[in-house]
Amino acid sequence: MIRVSNLTKHIGEVQALADLSFDAANGQITGLLGPNGAGKTTCLRTLFGLLTPDSGTAEIDGIDVAKDPLGAKQQLGLFPDPFGLYERLTPREYISYFAELSGMGRAEARDATARVITRLHLQDIADRRCKGFSQGQRMKTALAQAIVHQPSNIILDEPTRGLDVMSTRLLRDILKDLRDQGHCVLFSSHVMQEVAALCDKVIVMAGGKVVAVGSPAALCRQTGKDSLEEAFIQLIGTDEGIAA
Numbered sequence: 001m002i003r004v005s006n007l008t009k010h011i012g013e014v015q016a017l018a019d020l021s022f023d024a025a026n027g028q029i030t031g032l033l034g035p036n037g038a039g040k041t042t043c044l045r046t047l048f049g050l051l052t053p054d055s056g057t058a059e060i061d062g063i064d065v066a067k068d069p070l071g072a073k074q075q076l077g078l079f080p081d082p083f084g085l086y087e088r089l090t091p092r093e094y095i096s097y098f099a100e101l102s103g104m105g106r107a108e109a110r111d112a113t114a115r116v117i118t119r120l121h122l123q124d125i126a127d128r129r130c131k132g133f134s135q136g137q138r139m140k141t142a143l144a145q146a147i148v149h150q151p152s153n154i155i156l157d158e159p160t161r162g163l164d165v166m167s168t169r170l171l172r173d174i175l176k177d178l179r180d181q182g183h184c185v186l187f188s189s190h191v192m193q194e195v196a197a198l199c200d201k202v203i204v205m206a207g208g209k210v211v212a213v214g215s216p217a218a219l220c221r222q223t224g225k226d227s228l229e230e231a232f233i234q235l236i237g238t239d240e241g242i243a244a
Contacts, residue, residue, distance in 0.1 A: 034205035
């Protein structure tokens with residue numbers, strides 16, 4: 001479970017987060033939905049310990065990220081940009097390297113890598129260098145790195161950005177499987193169709209704070225709109241929604 005409580009963060013003179021609070025539960029896919037500049041990425045970077053909040057707390061399975069960053073990271077998987085793979089490494093080498101970074105010993109990392117390669121059906125490319133991989137192959141390798149240490153929580157920042165249609169569908173299926181296995185999945189997006197198709201719970205952000213929370217259907221009912229896009233624009237204000 002991920003819990004954010006009263007997070008405030010200034011970046012220079014800009015207030016990126018303004019008393020932000022929400023929960024993301026196990027066994028659910030929770031989406032952060034907002035226009036550019038809403039604070040989504042700042043929030044996720046704070047959860048992963050890359051940014052320190054001015055005030056408030058971010059907790060991963062009850063572990064305060066600021067007080068015990070290593071303990072929190074061991075319960076967290078971060079899906080990186082799949083186009084940023086180390087191309088001279090094979091998926092097996094890449095995944096095992098990050099398994100060891102998460103605190104596993106070499107033998108444990110080797111066994112965990114073999115399991116996640118099987119789980120994501122990477123056996124046919126596991127020992128090829130990543131250079132020249134297709135989008136789908138890169139995406140699965142990046143996701144394998146994120147879940148090799150079996151974290152209970154997975155964070156993704158605009159995960160389908162740059163992916164083709166088939167890779168996007170594959171990623172959606174994998175995220176649904178992770179949810180069904182009891183993981184907490186939290187991702188940010190400004191793609192309405194993606195959020196509507198995937199999310200059990202949507203947190204609508206604007207100006208660094210929460211403006212609405214609910215399932216896609218509940219947000220449509222709340223606003224009296226027929227689509228999540230129309231509901232979103234009404235919730236955050238027409239001008240800002242169009243500008244996004």
